[in-house]
Amino acid sequence: MNNRFVFAVQGEGRGHLTQAIATYEMLIARGHTVCAVLIGSSSRREIPSFVRERIKAPIITYRSPNFVTDKENKSIRIDKTIVKNMLQWRTYRKSMRLIREAIAQYKPDLLLNFYEPLIGLSSVFKKLDTKIISIAHQFIYLHPEFQFPEEGNKSDAFAIKQYTKLTAKGSDKLLALSFYPLNQSSYKKVLISPPLLRKEVFQQEVFEGDHILVYLLNSGYMQDIISWHKEHPEIVLHCFTDSATVKGKWHFDETLCFHSLDDQKFLQYMASAKALVTTAGFESVCEAMYFGKPVLMVPVKGHFEQWCNARDGAKAGAGTHADSFNLDVLLDYMPPYKNNSEAFQQWSKTTKHIMLQCFSDVLHQPMEEDLIEEKSTPYFQFHPMLSLNQQLGHS
Incomplete structure (x- = not known):
């Protein structure tokens, strides 16, 4: 009908x-x-x-x-x-x-x-x-x-x-x-x-590439990513943001690239990422769980819903959480991370x-x-x- x-x-x-x-x-x-x-x-x-x-x-x-x-x-x-x-x-x-x-x-x-x-x-x-x-x-x-x-x-x-x-x-x-x-x-x-x-989530070829993917709901966090990157230039970062200053793609340097929001490209980068860093939105965390990618969840300050998501996602095995974009927390978490994507996919x-x-x-x-x-x-x-x-x- x-x-x-x-x-x-x-x-x-x-x-x-x-x-x-x-x-x-x-x-x-x-x-x-x-x-x-x-x-x-x-x-x-x-x-x-x-x-x-x-x-x-x-x-x-x-x-x-x-x-x-x-x-x-x-x-x-x-x-x-x-x-x-x-x-x-x-x-x-x-x-x-x-x-x-x-x-x-x-x-x-x-x-x-x-x-x-x-x-x-x-x-x-x-x-x-x-x-x-x-x-x-x-x-x-x-x-x-x-x-x-x-x-x-x-x-x-x-x-x-x-x-x-x-x-x-x-x-x-x-x-x-x-x-x-x-x-x-x-x-x-x-x-x-x-x-x-x-x-498209179900159609991706999933593998572990050489980069960490970052999703920023609010563009104000771009400087936080840049600051951490300057201390760790050897880590390849691809960052998606809604900032009006980013049109298509902006190469900050050889190992940090900012992208404007693009749902297809974002999924492709996630499927091939080592891990995901995100402002604790439900959808992105679930996509990472489906792909078996560990997640660092950083809730937007004052956003109680995302604060809950970060802890609930950690409880479900998605990854860990932090109060700031200190990716060291993610790097420390990744070795003991257990990939439970098969159960989540089922x-x-x-x-x-x-x-x-x-x-x-x-x-x-x-x-x-x-x-x-x-x-x-x-x-x-x-x-x-x-x-x-x-x-x-x-x-």
Whole structure:
């Protein structure tokens, strides 16, 4: 049965956008229609060109709540974030009207919300005239088995849970993308799913080259990488950033090269890297886990969600974490690193089945015939990864 979909995507960062691309390609391949993709973002970020290249449906952009960073574009200023977003209320009301107009125009059978807060906020005032499934890693915070790191700030944990609940308002089901399995019994509409990886991830030739790959969400960290590199010029680094000063490729010297964001090139460099250094975004860490590359996770200062990701990723065996871009931490970690990619790959193969089953349940439609025989990977096949990493000192 051909169904009509509309996407709503939180456009800050790379993760939600690549998840939307993966879902778009999966649905199109199965004969469904994606009528439009709504992307909420801020004035400080442009929608990456690869999104428009990969998604052939109409793309509608609008202003949406976002973080405010410091002058160096490194850390997040929570106080200024709250004030700025409150002052932008009239702009966000216009965005919510645009969302309702798009739904009225395209009449989707299902709206897929990739953590766009204005979908939930719209539903607070009046339920949107469509069924909604929300998809994001953050929905794992609402699962009873998920535990925030003990050393974390309880106020921050409470705030991120409330924000996530707001984003989920009006949803018929929540798909919580996770580093590792939890109890699959649906709890208050929450269903655990493996990460939503793009098809290109499965097509890469994986080997260990001579470079370390770096991904910087905020361009302010470029100087940190340069400073470390000057002390270790023998280490080859390739760094991807959204900095406006980098157009295509910039060779700082023979062993440090900066690249503008390019999803295809980034995957190719990751598949051939020794290791990955990243600002603890969920998607990049999962791609590295699939390839069996150790990861140094450095959360953006003030970004509690990434702070949790760094510790949760370490718990799952992805790598280790640090508070700054001191790559010495990674070099010390790499010798004892245990490659558990086979178990992670096996679990990741069940994502499509879980998602399409969820779509069928919400739409009250029978499961597509070619997927009926597929079964999820049992929990115990992945569990040794957690036990092993606890032995390495992460908990």
